[in-house]
Amino acid sequence: MTRSILPLTGRSLRAPKSSCVFIYDDSKAPPPPFSAPQGLASGFFSKPRDFSLPNSSWGPEMMRLYEQYNSQCGEETEGGENREGPWKRLPSYNRFLKYATGGVYLSRMIHKKARLFTRNNRDQGATFEYVLFFNSEEDKCVGVFQAGHLLEGPPGHVHGGAIATMIDTVIGTHATIACGPVLTANLNINYRRPIPLGNTVLLESSVDKKEGKKVFVTCKMTSSDGSKLHTDSTALFVSIKVSQLLLGS
């Protein structure tokens, strides 16, 4: 069962013993057509919106791939039993850090109006519609991405920066799962074929190598049926201490 908050117990987060960082969302956007997960946060904040759940803007290809992976996800059944599955859908909120137990009110240390920019548009379907799944047995992360009309670069096609953003999102998440808090140090992208606006594409990442603080990740972006290669990319992520970001050191 997905949770509405996600503790990031980074090994390098210097904070009191019981500390964890909560990812939350305070969107006033209408709820998605599927019920959002209940969680601890609802006791403190408005109900978080999980942006990775289907909404009415998702087209048939986006829905097909979502169902394909979601049907292989482990979950808690209505009877309270756990169904096994190799994949896990990763929930997604529009804000990372608000509150850390131990008394640190993080949003005051950062910026209270800050929002994750892939999730800051309330016009469903206009920009980044995506969902990520992770398979821990195979150590694979996939992203299903439907590119909205506000992401135009070349006429009728997706902007290269928006494509890079989605690649960074998938491989950044994968690197975080693999190594805890990281930053992108280097990202190389070969753009092989433009992506028409409105199309759904599939991103697949794998961790190639870990070397001390460094983790090397690769990613391919293909058409939804896998027949066309849109990009191939490699990236280097470097582990950081979260306090490095918060304190600006």
Ligand SMILES: CCCCCCCCCCCCCCCC(=O)SCCNC(=O)CCNC(=O)[C@H](O)C(C)(C)COP(=O)(O)OP(=O)(O)OC[C@H]1O[C@@H](n2cnc3c(N)ncnc32)[C@H](O)[C@@H]1OP(=O)(O)O
């Ligand atoms: C269930 C769980 C769900 C998880 C849920 C996850 C949620 C999470 C989602 C995230 C999804 C969005 C992901 C966005 C990710 C960004 O967008 S990050 C933002 C863009 N990146 C930045 O702003 C980074 C800016 N750069 C820096 O801060 C620093 O340069 C870095 C990258 C932290 C490295 O600095 P440093 O820690 O001092 O490291 P340093 O000692 O210089 O270098 C370490 C090693 O890396 C090498 N290195 C460093 N930079 C480079 C480079 N550019 N090229 C080659 N080698 C390099 C060094 O040579 C050195 O190698 P060795 O000597 O050890 O062999």
